[in-house]
Amino acid sequence: MKRIGLVPTTILVLGALYCLFPVSWVVVAATKTPGELFSTATFSFGSGLFSNLADLFAYRDGVFWLWMVNTLLYAGGGALLSTLVSAAAGFALAKYRFPGRNAIFNVLIGGILVPGVVLAMPQYLLFSKIGLADTYWSVLLPQILHPYSIYLARVYSQAAIPDSLLEAGRLDGASEWLLLRRVALPMMVPGLVTIFLFQFVAIWNNFLLPFIMLGDDGKFPLTVGLYTMLAAGANQPSLYNLIITGTLVALVPLIALFLTMQRYWRTDLSSGAVKS
Template structure:
């Protein structure tokens, strides 16, 4: 009996110490997570609070103390009346660029990823690696060559000049290739070919349907990338009525250096520009749940 007790006591002590050790090991990741959350939430909180302040109270009150005198309502009204409501024109332009560009880029990514996943041809691996290398190129490197190419075609200061470079998304192609390989069975495609279906019909009727949940993710990523894109439209466009929100708010901020009252309009416009992206995230959540459930069943 003594021997059993002597051998079991250290084991019990080790078992009792295991949760403590794990708890100490989790301190660093938890701290990093909290700091990352604060890094994201503090600027957002500042925007929310600053948008409630009027022009006179923006720099004269505490930073994180909101104003309760309907300052947000007045700021939205002033922003809507600035230069004949040009802010809402910028908002519509951003919707156009992000929606049309996101849909077209998702279709291009789906077709390219499907072809790379389901067809064997010479140079497929080299082509895919070349496309994947495009993920490593920063946008600032591509902006000047894109501008020079589109200027030769006479597409500068036009909406097509902003849309065309956004249609090719290397990361979207990479995601579509992976998703097509996992979600589209080869046996189903062979059955369709036996029934006489052409390759284009197989892609539209089978490939796009099965890749639908994955394309939602590609569309969302591309929508946000175009919505937040600043450098390309800044280089391509010169007309105020064609600016997206990013370039329009930057021009408003630049004018605010000489007129401090415009800072409130910039802050309010920044807050309003975030709301469509949040609404898009919330509206597309159910598609992600369907994708997760489908993956779990597979």
């Protein structure tokens, strides 16, 4: 029986090492001075972490700070709005019977299948027409609607909110709006946290939309900022340290969020709701 345990353990540890390898390389490489990056052994720590960080945050008058704040704004604001919109829509689709319900659901969910660029390019042109291209709105607004979140919110309200509770509220004279705010939303919180996290990561990681929408580097999120650093510095090895350190700094908040919120990273919202 011991032999059985050895094979899966080895396979999984190999997989884990493969996944940790680039991240640990970036952690080590970010500590190296430009000279050390090309001379010292791959996994030996260098002596330049603090000068790299100082250089990074001084880069072009501290534009990197701005990119971090922008990213937080896009991901935080966008995920919050997206979660509320999805919750209301999911609740309506799960708990009401009304004409057009299935048609609306199918149309909304069909949005999953539309490739990003088919939307990003005309969105940019339409935003340009009303003078909103290259603004915060142009990155924030298109990312609020997220069909998969609506799907998850529907699955979750179906499983987490008993009809009897809504009926009881109606008998007490509560309005539908009050039922949504005071009964449905609080009961959906665990599922909404999951929806928020998935959407937060999706917006944080998005590259195509801000890349197309934005021209002013003061409004860039980290992904586009890092890319422009690479595009400018790929032929200048002296800039590599800056880019590597920037990559590490961009990773830290998400990895911290990932490790602390582990129990919310679930892909089985319906069964989770029944159990808890």
